Amino acid sequence: MHRVAVLGAAGFAGAVCAYIAERHPSLELTMITGRSDAGRRLDHIYPKYRVRRELESYDPDRVAERADAALVAYPHGAAAPVVEDLLHRGLKVVDLSADFRVPQELYERWYQPHEAPGLLRRSIYGLTETHRDEIRAADLVAGPGCYPTAALLAVWPLRELARDVVIDAKSGVSGAGRGANETTHFVSVAENMNPYKVEGHRHRAELESELGPELPITFIPHLVPIDQGLLASAYVTPAHGVSAQEVRDLFREAYDGEPFIELADEPPGVRDVRETNICRIHATVEPATGRVMAFAAIDNLWKGAAGQAVQDLNLMLGLDEREGLV
């Protein structure tokens, strides 16, 4: 059994980390922390996860004493110093924030001055399907953003073929986090949907970092009235004409044997993957234009955050990457 702490367990993604860790056959959840919620029991905040344990306040020595690995679900900026603490104390860390996902220059363009730039070299981008071997060897893995997870999985098999990419992404409200504000108020969301951050959403830093700066990528997120679920619709102008069959073959090759990629004959719905670590994808060609299209559905809190973090941690600990996730 590997002892694991979940830091920031009072947030949506952190709570799912705690939920998965507590049911995981090879992990022992030894500690959960919260910032403003320290002292509350997690099952009082989220009865449905039934993690009957108290949120503690963060103390790096206590974490190091009680855990061999940590899932860090703090907001960006707040995560970096914590990650630094824990790495210095010998823990393996999966950080779910944006702090270690992209090079310093990109980070500072989209976010803020970096708190621990020296660690960026050690960090591996935690999209398992494209970085598996590096993840196995890493002690710091940066869990990808929810949008980039779906978008990259939709585009990855097409990256050589693509001349131009438009990603129209739609997310449920849990992606906006637990903060209560005008945007997340039920009355703002119900019977509504809208694009947002159309001048540039920070998650595009990850797309550029992973796909390279040469590929023109339009990326626009939308908010839709669902709780958990994210759909990325990718429209790819191919460098040369391809058939639907060729496109499907590209996906089959790219994802052959992947335990959490599901290639579907029909367009996926987010309900198909709710509360799973699965990314369900349908790829095809639009007959009228020859445009290549791939639609990828995930649960933003699972494959888009906590599930993928555990998948990464499984690899870092030498476990079967499916453990605790099926």
Add this chain to the structure above:
Amino acid sequence: MHRVAVLGAAGFAGAVCAYIAERHPSLELTMITGRSDAGRRLDHIYPKYRVRRELESYDPDRVAERADAALVAYPHGAAAPVVEDLLHRGLKVVDLSADFRVPQELYERWYQPHEAPGLLRRSIYGLTETHRDEIRAADLVAGPGCYPTAALLAVWPLRELARDVVIDAKSGVSGAGRGANETTHFVSVAENMNPYKVEGHRHRAELESELGPELPITFIPHLVPIDQGLLASAYVTPAHGVSAQEVRDLFREAYDGEPFIELADEPPGVRDVRETNICRIHATVEPATGRVMAFAAIDNLWKGAAGQAVQDLNLMLGLDEREGLV
């Protein structure tokens, strides 16, 4: 007062036609028909519209006796012969089906053999903002589809600039009509969203017909868990670089004085236009790529169907086009 009949009033769009017509200061609703629901009262099917009137079965002579104009909300195929009946009897007709929206060749490619091809020449496409003068002079107007309404209004000011267009459209469930099936079952839709008809949705016939065959248009519809509302997100590759200000100017010029177009400084939400005839649009340029983007929100049953049909009828009857709609 102009006497008007609503045929097919038991469907979602037809019921809104009846609702608007009954409150319209210059129309007198004299008759509503339903096919399988003849004999039922409309307010028993839709209490909220409070049209306390019985659905009759269709008889062209009776319609002609009691009405000077008709809003026809029958399904495509079923509409054409009815429209023919009524035109022959001297009524002005707005047909909400697909039967008179596009040339015969396009219709038969996407739908079925046409029942009244001889009338296609007389028919005007009822997108008021682009065909106003022809509509004024017409006796047959084809109400546009809900998707094309939003998509065309988003793209129209950009049509000279556009090299390539991707339209990712999202619709609420009322767009699928009153038919109860696996797709419209609450349990299929709640907490779900998915693309559909990705190999080609029939509404693309209207986009091709209005924008011309040279412009490559990708058009993919999605179903989202809302009742009424439709959002078209249009991604346009421009022929040459333009600024956000230039794009906004194009929209201001194109829609100057339009009573039902609302240009917004922020991305629109469908809630902003619910139960109105308004199309709310935000257009801008993505800084990272120079891509031009326009987001158009409508209520699919109002501006996307019944509201626009009344707007058309107002013009055909020489009324202020806003009557009954504000």
Add this chain to the structure above:
Amino acid sequence: MHRVAVLGAAGFAGAVCAYIAERHPSLELTMITGRSDAGRRLDHIYPKYRVRRELESYDPDRVAERADAALVAYPHGAAAPVVEDLLHRGLKVVDLSADFRVPQELYERWYQPHEAPGLLRRSIYGLTETHRDEIRAADLVAGPGCYPTAALLAVWPLRELARDVVIDAKSGVSGAGRGANETTHFVSVAENMNPYKVEGHRHRAELESELGPELPITFIPHLVPIDQGLLASAYVTPAHGVSAQEVRDLFREAYDGEPFIELADEPPGVRDVRETNICRIHATVEPATGRVMAFAAIDNLWKGAAGQAVQDLNLMLGLDEREGLV
């Protein structure tokens, strides 16, 4: 034209007051105020209401200069001093808060020390159907709470017959107000429903005040995942056996000629009354037990708040009470 100010127009109920007032044929909306939102335009907060006017900060002299009447939609406690200001300056006031709904003793038991107890004698409870004549003569009317509106309208015709009443009430989230918190977060509400304040909700003060202290009333509110709408299910143990027909007759007599009461042959849905001032009621007897039951549906922001406030104001100003509401 009567000049009217809406104070607290940035809240959900206040915004609907402004919306109705601006379209009202005999009212001129001359001023809207907000507290934390002063300086913002109301249509920027609520695009759908299209009240293109700036929220001002509150100044009693300025209000008195520009308005003959006021709709006050401030929170309880904050409302009383404002109401006092305006009455002293000669305005007619409908206050939507709880401050003037019940006698001082009841108010202070459920709320807090009263800020203007001297005015309580002048205040009339604004449930139009039961206090119409007093409202006509009043210069201060207290708009009823949303729950009491539906509950009282369901129980009123049965008040002589009732031995015991259980009211199980269900409200949409807009009833909780615009405040963003854990309770109103989309993720807390979607796919959820729950009772709350089961040890005693403050709105029971109004039920006791209007129905008298002798009648035992159980009143339990529930939160359901809808935006606008409230349903009160009232279960009444009758003093003696009655038939369904007798019950229906009681309702017919009680509500004969009422412009906003709709007696339905079927149980009402809240969708039937959305964005209307109508209370739709179905009353019957349960065959198995003889229990009398009445189900009343309203839009909590309309008949449960803003719509009813305008209905009251219409009466106070000598107008037809339906003006601006149909």
Add this chain to the structure above:
Amino acid sequence: MHRVAVLGAAGFAGAVCAYIAERHPSLELTMITGRSDAGRRLDHIYPKYRVRRELESYDPDRVAERADAALVAYPHGAAAPVVEDLLHRGLKVVDLSADFRVPQELYERWYQPHEAPGLLRRSIYGLTETHRDEIRAADLVAGPGCYPTAALLAVWPLRELARDVVIDAKSGVSGAGRGANETTHFVSVAENMNPYKVEGHRHRAELESELGPELPITFIPHLVPIDQGLLASAYVTPAHGVSAQEVRDLFREAYDGEPFIELADEPPGVRDVRETNICRIHATVEPATGRVMAFAAIDNLWKGAAGQAVQDLNLMLGLDEREGLV
């Protein structure tokens, strides 16, 4: 391993039975049948359950050959002959329909002439918490209805104390089954809620059967816009005054050690139990009236149908009743 067949697996409850059975450590799912869907794969109808198996048509000999036990999820009336077939062939059966839940007289009053009245004596009502020992010994168990499950669990500890009971129950739409009709259409349900079958819902037969004919029980179901989840709010007039503490003690005693009953200090939400076999209950006394109240939340497809059926089957097979359900 016990071999199990799920009959009627294409319905909502049957599909959950198949889902649970396939992941159950001591069951081997050997066969699933569907009626109109025979030949389709279950994961094509419900991708999220990932039961990659074809629905067969029903043949009693084939079932008997391949299974030792069956979960029957056919509609009432259709279930009885199938159950008879299988019992004669020596299978243990949990029937999820209404066919074996109540005595013949009650059944025929609320449903229709009974198809296999001779089996009624052998059938045990499958509410585990109240019939556990009989279930262990049974070869035919009738899975309780979803409403009675929540209602009975809310009322059971109070049955000696109760003089009079009002149950206001609220269900998500999956309780209405997979049939697509006006009631289950997304557009009918979204932003709506309403009571239904107010003159008498068939599930009251179970309440009378289990609680006895002397106790007056009002039972009114409501439809709310959620997918899975059911809340029973029970209002009980006690025979004598009791304190909240005494009520809580009654529940603690009644449900001591129950693996799927969760007594909560706060009113339960259905989200707390979604996709679990748990019934979460809060019981208290209304201070103003002394009325005893109990609120019970379940997932109507799990504890209200498939989960409880597996819980029953576990007992019938001598397994730990929690197997496959936690």
